Amino acid sequence: MIPMALTLPRTLTTDLAGRAVTMDEAAFRHLYDRTARPLRAYLMRSCGDLALADDLLQEAYLRMLRSGFEGEDDDHRKNYLYRIATNLLRDHFRRKRPESDEVPERDESPGHDEAVHLRSDVGGAMAELAPRDRQMLWLAYVEGASHQEIAKALGLRSASIRSMLFRARQRLAKQLQARGLRPELEVS
Amino acid sequence: MTAKPCSHEEAVTAAARSGDWSPELKAHRDGCLTCAELTLVVAALAADAEELVAIHAPLPDPAPIWLRAQLASRERDYRRATSAIVWVQRAAVAVTLAVGLAFVPGLWNLVKGAFTSLDLSSPVADLPRAAGSPLLVIVVSMLVLGGLALWELTAAQEN
Numbered sequence: 001m002i003p004m005a006l007t008l009p010r011t012l013t014t015d016l017a018g019r020a021v022t023m024d025e026a027a028f029r030h031l032y033d034r035t036a037r038p039l040r041a042y043l044m045r046s047c048g049d050l051a052l053a054d055d056l057l058q059e060a061y062l063r064m065l066r067s068g069f070e071g072e073d074d075d076h077r078k079n080y081l082y083r084i085a086t087n088l089l090r091d092h093f094r095r096k097r098p099e100s101d102e103v104p105e106r107d108e109s110p111g112h113d114e115a116v117h118l119r120s121d122v123g124g125a126m127a128e129l130a131p132r133d134r135q136m137l138w139l140a141y142v143e144g145a146s147h148q149e150i151a152k153a154l155g156l157r158s159a160s161i162r163s164m165l166f167r168a169r170q171r172l173a174k175q176l177q178a179r180g181l182r183p184e185l186e187v188s
Numbered sequence: 189m190t191a192k193p194c195s196h197e198e199a200v201t202a203a204a205r206s207g208d209w210s211p212e213l214k215a216h217r218d219g220c221l222t223c224a225e226l227t228l229v230v231a232a233l234a235a236d237a238e239e240l241v242a243i244h245a246p247l248p249d250p251a252p253i254w255l256r257a258q259l260a261s262r263e264r265d266y267r268r269a270t271s272a273i274v275w276v277q278r279a280a281v282a283v284t285l286a287v288g289l290a291f292v293p294g295l296w297n298l299v300k301g302a303f304t305s306l307d308l309s310s311p312v313a314d315l316p317r318a319a320g321s322p323l324l325v326i327v328v329s330m331l332v333l334g335g336l337a338l339w340e341l342t343a344a345q346e347n
């Protein structure tokens with residue numbers, strides 16, 4: 001049974017906000033310590049491979065540093081980081097399916113199922129969804145991103161996020177229910 | 189029964205994330221398929237995120253990331269600093285080419301004159317008069333220096 005109404009991992013901190021505008025090594029390490037695990041969780045659940053997630057994670061931070069992006073606060077930096085990570089994921093899926101511009105229906109790379117941690121039913125249910133659905137759901141319900149932020153990260157129109165999210169949620173709920181998890185669960 | 193978008197979705201999402209349900213919202217959720225599904229999804233993802241965040245696999249070391257970023261930044265600074273030199277080199281190459289092309293006919297005559305007046309049968313060959321021409325000296329020097337600038341430029345770009 002899913003432990004309902006869990007407190008989400010908080011990737012946002014306010015203590016970076018008061019720091020110097022230019023990111024020095026200490027500020028970078030601080031940001032990394034606060035955001036790397038949740039970001040890796042997002043990457044892992046999206047791409048289904050821990051080694052790849054670690055590669056993309058490093059590339060995302062590197063790109064952020066190289067871009068010279070300072071951000072107004074930790075929240076701003078985190079959003080930027082997730083946007084880079086989402087772009088990297090999109091590049092990854094496009095490289096895998098060069099014949100199509102569309103995000104593939106689902107990731108069926110060798111080792112996908114082994115690598116994704118299917119210890120949880122949720123992992124299995126998410127693995128059945130298209131990468132874009134996974135990213136959208138994660139950004140919305142784990143990271144608490146707004147429709148506008150999701151649209152920006154995924155390169156979609158803000159107006160279409162609501163309905164896309166609704167359909168993605170239905171697909172995930174169906175998969176969860178197929179694994180014996182019901183919405184009628186007592187949740188609080 | 190089909191789920192349809194519901195106006196309580198935002199409130200239900202917030203409650204599902206925080207665990208803070210008002211009795212009214214809870215009652216609504218229990219009677220609304222959309223909100224019940226939403227609650228299931230939000231809670232399932234939260235549980236999944238918690239599990240993934242807590243996995244024991246160590247994170248990549250941030251030190252090499254920082255180092256690579258620093259190297260890239262230094263390289264960028266270096267490129268910026270040397271870009272003026274590169275432009276001077278490009279200008280030198282362009283001037284050389286322009287001068288070279290402008291003087292090609294005259295230069296050709298000078299070289300031809302120098303070779304025809306060269307007496308190889310003489311035991312001590314006299315330097316042809318044309319070899320002392322200031323124009324020839326200037327043009328040849330420019331071509332040599334221009335060539336060096338071109339070489340330096342291409343070497344710098346390869347690096």
Ligand SMILES: [Zn+2]
Binds near residue numbers: 195196216222223
């Ligand atoms: Zn509802």
